[in-house]
Amino acid sequence: MTFEIRDIHKSFAGTEVLKGVSLSLEKGEFIALLGPSGSGKTTLLNIVAGLAHADSGSLVFDGEDITRQPAGQRHFGMVFQSYALFRHMTVAQNIGFGLKVMKGGPSRAEIDRRVAELLEMIELPGLADRFPAQLSGGQRQRVAMARALAIRPRLLLMDEPFSALDAQVRVSLRSEVRALQRRAGVGAIMVTHDRAEADALADRIAIMDQGRIVTIETPEQVA
Amino acid sequence: MARILLILLATLFLALMVVLPVVAIFHRAFAEGWGTYLASILDPETLAAIRLTVIAALIVLPLNIVFGVASAWVIARYRFPGRRALLVLVELPFAVSPIVAGLCFLLIYGAYGPVGAALEPFGVQLMFNLTGIVLVSLFVTCPFVMREILPVLMVTGEDEEKAALTLGANGWQIFRHVVLPNISWGLAYGTVLTMARAMGEFGAVSVVSGAIRGQTMTLPLQIELLYNDYNATGAFAAATVLTGLALVTLALRGLLERFGPRRAH
Numbered sequence: 001m002t003f004e005i006r007d008i009h010k011s012f013a014g015t016e017v018l019k020g021v022s023l024s025l026e027k028g029e030f031i032a033l034l035g036p037s038g039s040g041k042t043t044l045l046n047i048v049a050g051l052a053h054a055d056s057g058s059l060v061f062d063g064e065d066i067t068r069q070p071a072g073q074r075h076f077g078m079v080f081q082s083y084a085l086f087r088h089m090t091v092a093q094n095i096g097f098g099l100k101v102m103k104g105g106p107s108r109a110e111i112d113r114r115v116a117e118l119l120e121m122i123e124l125p126g127l128a129d130r131f132p133a134q135l136s137g138g139q140r141q142r143v144a145m146a147r148a149l150a151i152r153p154r155l156l157l158m159d160e161p162f163s164a165l166d167a168q169v170r171v172s173l174r175s176e177v178r179a180l181q182r183r184a185g186v187g188a189i190m191v192t193h194d195r196a197e198a199d200a201l202a203d204r205i206a207i208m209d210q211g212r213i214v215t216i217e218t219p220e221q222v223a
Numbered sequence: 224m225a226r227i228l229l230i231l232l233a234t235l236f237l238a239l240m241v242v243l244p245v246v247a248i249f250h251r252a253f254a255e256g257w258g259t260y261l262a263s264i265l266d267p268e269t270l271a272a273i274r275l276t277v278i279a280a281l282i283v284l285p286l287n288i289v290f291g292v293a294s295a296w297v298i299a300r301y302r303f304p305g306r307r308a309l310l311v312l313v314e315l316p317f318a319v320s321p322i323v324a325g326l327c328f329l330l331i332y333g334a335y336g337p338v339g340a341a342l343e344p345f346g347v348q349l350m351f352n353l354t355g356i357v358l359v360s361l362f363v364t365c366p367f368v369m370r371e372i373l374p375v376l377m378v379t380g381e382d383e384e385k386a387a388l389t390l391g392a393n394g395w396q397i398f399r400h401v402v403l404p405n406i407s408w409g410l411a412y413g414t415v416l417t418m419a420r421a422m423g424e425f426g427a428v429s430v431v432s433g434a435i436r437g438q439t440m441t442l443p444l445q446i447e448l449l450y451n452d453y454n455a456t457g458a459f460a461a462a463t464v465l466t467g468l469a470l471v472t473l474a475l476r477g478l479l480e481r482f483g484p485r486r487a488h
């Protein structure tokens with residue numbers, strides 16, 4: 001798998017927020033997008049996810065141009081900053097949702113099996129019937145992760161996945177997220193404010209500033 | 224001491240202004256005994272009025288739900304020129320006196336109005352029949368559902384919908400599984416309010432109904448008619464039906480408030 005972001009431009013009301021962003025991902029690679037507030041990280045991630053559209057530029061996945069492909073057909077798993085868990089669904093229903101709405105998707109029994117497997121993987125097997133409001137921040141984060149991985153995504157996108165957590169949980173979840181991503185064998189783009197987080201998780205770190213990727217670095221020390 | 228006095232005062236006020244009139248309706252309706260009461264209710268004209276009222280409400284309800292959900296959705300999720308104007312406009316029916324609303328509809332959709340006149344050659348008549356009653360009822364009730372849903376949509380935000388989108392759900396699946404469960408209590412509440420108002424509306428309906436006995440009289444109109452005919456027993460008997468419907472609505476509303484989630488405003 002390779003994924004290429006080519007020369008993406010995006011303006012809001014005449015202000016250019018992305019000024020020609022290019023980036024490519026190798027198979028299974030974990031890239032952190034690091035940059036100050038307002039530098040365009042979320043905008044870029046939304047464009048990659050298909051939740052927003054670029055003014056120009058293209059997205060190419062394994063040689064296929066997916067720039068105009070609807071979000072739902074991209075098979076990219078997204079973890080939102082707010083987690084965006086479905087508040088009226090249980091943990092199990094949240095995780096299984098992507099499989100349930102899939103056209104010609106797996107049977108009910110198959111979905112249940114896969115959900116159980118994912119619950120095992122995120123180490124929350126007892127919480128299948130809880131609602132999101134009954135979970136801690138760290139548990140919500142893991143459910144959001146499992147929900148994104150359930151559809152066996154081709155790429156994992158995370159927008160500041162740890163920012164709503166306190167420092168301790170944050171650090172302990174890092175290695176877990178990295179392990180889940182490795183195990184799923186999926187490439188990942190993670191937006192973050194936090195240099196240490198980027199160092200701990202990423203294979204490469206793309207530094208963004210004012211709508212551009214200014215440098216691409218390798219992490220200083222690998223955790 | 225002051226507290227007790229205030230409580231007494233409030234109770235007295237409620238008793239005089241709310242409880243007593245309701246009790247009086249039933250007392251007067253049964254004053255001449257069960258037989259007369261039943262005969263009054265079973266009067267063909269009164270029965271026709273009950274039927275018309277229920278039919279009109281049943282037509283208004285689904286239309287209102289569709290319109291209310293759609294407009295709340297558009298206002299909560301899209302940014303477009305005129306959005307604020309729409310927000311104010313949709314509340315207009317609450318501000319306008321119902322009788323004025325009725326007259327406006329007559330002016331436009333009546334036989335001499337632009338729309339009414341244009342449709343007349345095709346044999347389509349909009350006023351002085353069920354259509355007219357439904358149209359004005361829609362007007363007076365149109366804010367209810369929308370106002371209940373809009374704050375919920377605003378508060379819940381669109382993250383869940385976006386998440387569902389990236390997980391491959393189509394528009395209908397997102398509405399059915401993500402949006403609807405979030406707005407269901409507001410929707411139920413708005414529906415109850417719409418029902419109560421649609422059945423009880425007098426002013427606007429009286430202008431456009433045409434008041435044809437046994438045909439275009441809704442229950443509130445029929446009650447007034449009976450009363451003006453010096454048939455007080457008939458009027459009060461019919462009034463018990465309308466009051467009964469209102470009490471049922473009130474009970475539903477109470478249940479929703481008790482068992483529904485805390486409301487957003």
Ligand SMILES: Nc1ncnc2c1ncn2[C@@H]1O[C@H](COP(=O)(O)OP(=O)(O)OP(=O)(O)O)[C@@H](O)[C@H]1O
Nearest residue numbers: 012013017035036037038039040041042043044193
């Ligand atoms: N829908 C929008 N309409 C108008 N301007 C927008 C919109 N979304 C983002 N912007 C603007 O684009 C710029 C980049 O926003 P973006 O959310 O991508 O930044 P970010 O790097 O994710 O910042 P943060 O670290 O604070 O999340 C900001 O100046 C923001 O105000």
Ligand SMILES: [Mg+2]
Nearest residue numbers: 041042043159
């Ligand atoms: Mg952001």
